[in-house]
Amino acid sequence: MYTVIGSAQNRTFRVIWMLEELGQAYDRIPAKQHSAEVREHSPLGKLPVLLDNGEAITDSAAILTYLADKHGKLTAPAGTIARAHQDALTFHVLDDLESIIWVATRHSFILPEEQRVDGLKQSAKWEWARNLKAVEARFKGPFLMGDEMSVPDILLTHVLNWAYSAKFPIESEVLLAYSKRMRGREAFQRAAASEQAQAA
Incomplete structure (x- = not known):
């Protein structure tokens, strides 16, 4: 256990x-x-x-x-091309989506007030929207990598849920439908x- x-x-x-x-x-x-x-x-x-x-x-x-x-x-087996693609998607989600929301969140209420940068969230939302389009372009369906669920699906779904609560735009019908399906899993x-x- x-x-x-x-x-x-x-x-x-x-x-x-x-x-x-x-x-x-x-x-x-x-x-x-x-x-x-x-x-x-x-x-x-x-x-x-x-x-x-x-x-x-x-x-x-x-x-x-x-x-x-x-x-x-x-997961795809370690040492395979499929695993390399999976890892690349994992880092894509973490580096280009999650990190943006995390920085914006820190400057919204986590950091001491004197360390926060005003106006950062608007810039972050612009970068988020651009990077989300890149994720959508890589989306194969019904899961991120195709027919099989993998590690980046858990990360992406969690980040999309975080984005919704942080009021970051999800301007993608494909990813909105995907997120809804993932949340419906038992x-x-x-x-x-x-x-x-x-x-x-």
């Missing part, structure tokens, strides 16, 4: 969703960013943390990749219920 250290409404959701897709048992330990409990396993104090036989794995994308490789699901619904229980 895996142990997931994290809290609701952050990247911990990705790991919970992955474990639900894989049908793997897990325990959840609620913890806040930068808490002593988290820093015991994560030098930066960031969530989530996955514990597997006492070994801590940090960074949600790394955790998803580890779980997919370990269980041989939701594993996603179970992960969402787990999140709600944590937030209660």
Whole structure:
């Protein structure tokens, strides 16, 4: 059984969703960013943390990749061209979509007021819209890489949900329909219920 250290409404959701897709048992330990409990396993104090036989794995994308490789699901085999394309899409989502929302979020309410840059969010929205078109151009359907769900699907769906709540435009009927389908998956619904229980 895996142990997931994290809290609701952050990247911990990705790991919970992955474990639900894989049908793997897990325990959840609620913890806040930068808490002593988290820093015991994560030098930066960031969530989530996955514990597997006492070994801590940090960074949600790394955790998803580890779980997919370990269980041989939701991934192309390492060392294949298909895996190289999968990894490229993973980095595309993280570098060109998630990072933009994360920077805008930090400058909206996370950083100390004196460190925030006014007007940054509008520029970020412009860059987001441009980069989203590039993702849509690579979308094969019904999943990002084609017929099989893979790691970047969990990342992209989570980022699209984040964009919606952050009021970033999703001007793509293709990706809006895709996101709706992904949210309808049974594993996603179970992960969402787990999140709600944590937030209660």
